[in-house]
Amino acid sequence: MSLTITTCKHHVADIEGEFVCKDCGKVLGYSEVASVNDKNTHSIGMFGLSEHYAIAARLAKNLNLPQFAIQTIVQTSIKLCKKNISKKYAILFATIYACRIHEIPRLLEDIFLELENSSGKKIRRSEKAVLRSLNKISKKIDEEQFRIISPTKYHYHQAYLAKIQHIIINEAGNEYFETIRTRSYRMLQSIDTDPSSSAKEAILSSTTSIMRPKIREILA
Structure with a gap:
C-alpha cells in the first residue's frame, strides 16, 4: 500500500492586503499596499482571514455563487468582525449583502441553512427569524x-x-x-400580496396541476 500526498498548487487572491490561496485558504504573504504592520487591516489575524475565505468559498459553491461574490463576502465579513459581530453572523450578513448588491437571487433561509451545514449542523430557520x-x-x-x-x-x-x-427541467424540459x-x-x-407570497402564487398558478404539489412543497 502506498501513501499519496497531494500538495496544493495555490491559486492566489489579494484580499485585504494579504495573498491568500483560494483553494486551501493559506495566507502566503502580504501586499505592499497594506503591510503586515497595518494593525487595522490585520486585526483579525491571518488564520482568521483564511478561515473566512474557506467558509465563504464553501458557501459560494453550495449556493452556486460566482467567484466575485466570495471576495465581497470575505471583505465584508472581516469589516463586520472588527465591529464585534461574531464570525458566524458576520459571514451570514456578508453573504446576504453580497447577493443583494450583485443582484444574485437567493433566499435568506437557504443562505442560513448552508452556513449551518458548513459547521456540521442541520438547523433551518424561517425567513422572519433570519431577518x-x-x-x-x-x-x-x-x-x-x-x-x-x-x-x-x-427578487x-x-x-x-x-x-x-x-426539478422542472429534469421532469418537463427547459422549454x-x-x-x-x-x-x-x-x-x-x-x-399585490406580500412579496414572497406574490412570487409563490404567480409560479404555482403558472404550473400544471400535476407538478404543482411538488413545487408547492419545495417552496413551502
Whole structure:
C-alpha cells in the first residue's frame, strides 16, 4: 500500500492586503499596499482571514455563487468582525449583502441553512427569524454602505425559480421551465400580496396541476 500526498498548487487572491490561496485558504504573504504592520487591516489575524475565505468559498459553491461574490463576502465579513459581530453572523450578513448588491437571487433561509451545514449542523430557520438576526446586526453596524434593502416580489420570483429550476427541467424540459418563467413574471405584475407570497402564487398558478404539489412543497 502506498501513501499519496497531494500538495496544493495555490491559486492566489489579494484580499485585504494579504495573498491568500483560494483553494486551501493559506495566507502566503502580504501586499505592499497594506503591510503586515497595518494593525487595522490585520486585526483579525491571518488564520482568521483564511478561515473566512474557506467558509465563504464553501458557501459560494453550495449556493452556486460566482467567484466575485466570495471576495465581497470575505471583505465584508472581516469589516463586520472588527465591529464585534461574531464570525458566524458576520459571514451570514456578508453573504446576504453580497447577493443583494450583485443582484444574485437567493433566499435568506437557504443562505442560513448552508452556513449551518458548513459547521456540521442541520438547523433551518424561517425567513422572519433570519431577518430578526439581520436587524440586530444592522443596529450594531449603523453604516449606510451595509444597508440591506428588503427583497421585492421580483427578487423572490427569481430566487424561487432558481430553487425549482433543476426539478422542472429534469421532469418537463427547459422549454417548459421558460414557459413558467414567462407566465409567472407576467402574472406577478398584477399580484399585490406580500412579496414572497406574490412570487409563490404567480409560479404555482403558472404550473400544471400535476407538478404543482411538488413545487408547492419545495417552496413551502
